[in-house]
Amino acid sequence: MTVFAFYLFAALMIASAAFTIFARNPVHSVLWLILAFFNAAGLMIIVGAEFLAMLLVVVYVGAVAVLFLFVVMMLNIDFAEMRAGFMKNAPLGVAVAVILLAELVLGMGAYRAGALDLGTPDGSAAPLVGESNIESLGALLYGQYLFLFEVAGIILLVAMIGAIVLTHRENTNPRGHQDIGKQNRRRPEDATRNVKPEIGQGVEL
Amino acid sequence: MTDFFISLGMDAGWAFFVASLAGVLLIAFPLMLAVALIIYTDRKIWAAINLRRGPNVVGPFGILQSFADGLKVFLQETIIPSAANKGIFILAPIITFTVALLAWAVIPFDAGVVLADINVGLLYILAISSLSVYGVTMAGWASNSKYPFFSAMRAAAQMISYEVSIGFILVCVVLYAGTFNLSAIVEAQRGHGFGFVNGFYFNLLLFPMWVMFFISSLAETQRVPFDLTEAESELVAGYQTEYSSMAFALFWLGEYANILLMCSLNTLLFFGGWLPPVDWAPLYWVPGIIWFLAKTFFFFFMFSWVMATVPRYRYDQLMRLGWKVFLPLSLIFVVLISGWLMLTRYDEPEYDCVPVSTAGTVTTDGAVLCGPEGNLP
Numbered sequence: 338m339t340v341f342a343f344y345l346f347a348a349l350m351i352a353s354a355a356f357t358i359f360a361r362n363p364v365h366s367v368l369w370l371i372l373a374f375f376n377a378a379g380l381m382i383i384v385g386a387e388f389l390a391m392l393l394v395v396v397y398v399g400a401v402a403v404l405f406l407f408v409v410m411m412l413n414i415d416f417a418e419m420r421a422g423f424m425k426n427a428p429l430g431v432a433v434a435v436i437l438l439a440e441l442v443l444g445m446g447a448y449r450a451g452a453l454d455l456g457t458p459d460g461s462a463a464p465l466v467g468e469s470n471i472e473s474l475g476a477l478l479y480g481q482y483l484f485l486f487e488v489a490g491i492i493l494l495v496a497m498i499g500a501i502v503l504t505h506r507e508n509t510n511p512r513g514h515q516d517i518g519k520q521n522r523r524r525p526e527d528a529t530r531n532v533k534p535e536i537g538q539g540v541e542l
Numbered sequence: 543m544t545d546f547f548i549s550l551g552m553d554a555g556w557a558f559f560v561a562s563l564a565g566v567l568l569i570a571f572p573l574m575l576a577v578a579l580i581i582y583t584d585r586k587i588w589a590a591i592n593l594r595r596g597p598n599v600v601g602p603f604g605i606l607q608s609f610a611d612g613l614k615v616f617l618q619e620t621i622i623p624s625a626a627n628k629g630i631f632i633l634a635p636i637i638t639f640t641v642a643l644l645a646w647a648v649i650p651f652d653a654g655v656v657l658a659d660i661n662v663g664l665l666y667i668l669a670i671s672s673l674s675v676y677g678v679t680m681a682g683w684a685s686n687s688k689y690p691f692f693s694a695m696r697a698a699a700q701m702i703s704y705e706v707s708i709g710f711i712l713v714c715v716v717l718y719a720g721t722f723n724l725s726a727i728v729e730a731q732r733g734h735g736f737g738f739v740n741g742f743y744f745n746l747l748l749f750p751m752w753v754m755f756f757i758s759s760l761a762e763t764q765r766v767p768f769d770l771t772e773a774e775s776e777l778v779a780g781y782q783t784e785y786s787s788m789a790f791a792l793f794w795l796g797e798y799a800n801i802l803l804m805c806s807l808n809t810l811l812f813f814g815g816w817l818p819p820v821d822w823a824p825l826y827w828v829p830g831i832i833w834f835l836a837k838t839f840f841f842f843f844m845f846s847w848v849m850a851t852v853p854r855y856r857y858d859q860l861m862r863l864g865w866k867v868f869l870p871l872s873l874i875f876v877v878l879i880s881g882w883l884m885l886t887r888y889d890e891p892e893y894d895c896v897p898v899s900t901a902g903t904v905t906t907d908g909a910v911l912c913g914p915e916g917n918l919p
Binding site for chain 1: 698
């Protein structure tokens with residue numbers, strides 16, 4: 338059963354990854370990418386890393402891919418122009434692919450040689466400390482790797498602040514600025530008045 | 543249920559399969575029935591608040607109105623616009639509907655009455671509910687029409703914004719309960735308030751979180767006052783504009799299944815799920831599923847009530863509420879609650895971290911986080 342599920346997820350993942358590249362429409366590409374994320378999550382569940390699987394779906398499918406889709410849908414991409422640039426960028430793409438492949442081979446080699454402690458022989462994914470995935474990850478992140486974890490957090494915070502600073506524009510136009518507190522403080526008495534105009538006379542505005 | 547099928551003389555694998563299938567059907571069919579009736583209830587409540595009669599023609603008190611509507615859309619012709627992206631156009635309502643059903647797999651209706659009692663239940667809910675945006679976005683894009691597209695953009699931005707604060711609110715609940723498993727979260731609420739009130743709402747730190755969760759769940763399900771994705775005065779019918787027949791009905795069913803899901807999450811996370819309101823023995827005579835359904839219906843009534851009384855937000859107000867009010871507030875409460883728990887529960891045995899060194903596989907250099915036997919560096 339597990340073997341069947343593994344081959345199902347793996348085959349679907351490779352197929353959807355291929356379709357991500359070969360789809361003519363960028364929106365279809367993103368949707369295939371989402372399917373690939375899903376199958377990756379399925380593979381993670383098979384090895385018993387259910388927390389990472391859920392995190393993958395929440396973060397990548399739920400947030401990152403939505404933004405991808407958002408951007409791709411709004412941009413009106415000219416497909417012919419994109420195809421024309423293919424040969425120009427091909428060497429760079431091949432170089433990146435070769436580097437990634439070399440890293441994978443190196444990592445697998447190190448794992449096969451026993452240099453990495455990736456898990457127990459029964460297939461569970463991480464060195465288990467607590468009872469569940471979440472507990473063992475928490476114990477590792479907040480225990481052994483506390484400072485690295487906090488450094489990663491600070492780097493992300495700095496990146497976020499940097500992005501805000503780069504895109505922030507001071508609004509000098511007084512009409513473009515809304516004071517929400519002022520809007521909320523406004524009462525009907527300030528904005529309206531009851532009048533009873535004589536017949537034939539208008540209302541003074 | 544697996545044991546029952548094994549006792550019928552089945553192989554363990556087959557028994558598990560049949561039991562799961564039966565469980566799925568036992569959840570999905572009553573859920574669809576509940577959705578049909580809850581649409582009727584919604585219209586009735588709305589009508590009562592508006593001093594109207596509401597549906598009262600089909601069946602006694604008009605109770606069969608939803609089924610008549612279902613039959614009507616079923617008999618309509620399915621129209622696919624010629625300029626639409628056909629595959630995605632058809633896929634979108636199916637995804638909305640399926641995703642709305644998927645999340646119910648981890649909802650515990652009573653002690654032990656749950657299809658999949660997984661230990662990352664809450665994360666699963668979060669993962670699935672973050673998917674529901676795809677149905678809307680794909681529908682809006684594939685329709686190849688302006689208003690549905692605007693609606694899709696609004697839906698994507700709105701749901702991502704409110705998911706952030708919902709995430710932080712869930713973190714607070716998880717911190718108090720100490721687990722991601724929904725059944726365990728409900729059990730953690732037993733006698734939470736002064737030893738007799740069942741529910742996290744009876745807590746000065748968690749009550750504001752519940753208020754924010756309720757408002758965020760309105761936004762997440764695109765109910766009034768946050769129904770800007772289908773604001774009829776601006777966007778015709780939003781992403782559903784080009785849909786007809788069963789595709790439209792699937793959106794409709796999925797939307798209400800999501801609303802029921804959010805109501806049941808309010809019940810499970812803050813109001814003690816299947817536990818009676820107070821921890822008093824005679825109340826346990828009432829079956830837990832009755833309490834669960836009663837509480838869920840109460841929240842649905844609140845959804846309808848809000849729908850009938852509150853005017854629609856402006857889009858910038860919606861975004862401001864999500865990012866500038868709920869996000870900082872929930873973040874502050876995460877800090878407050880974790881600080882409070884550090885103060886009060888630091889010495890309780892279940893909050894002791896296992897020292898990393900005891901596992902054997904991981905070496906540590908004395909950096910053990912907490913626990914009486916753990917020595918802080």
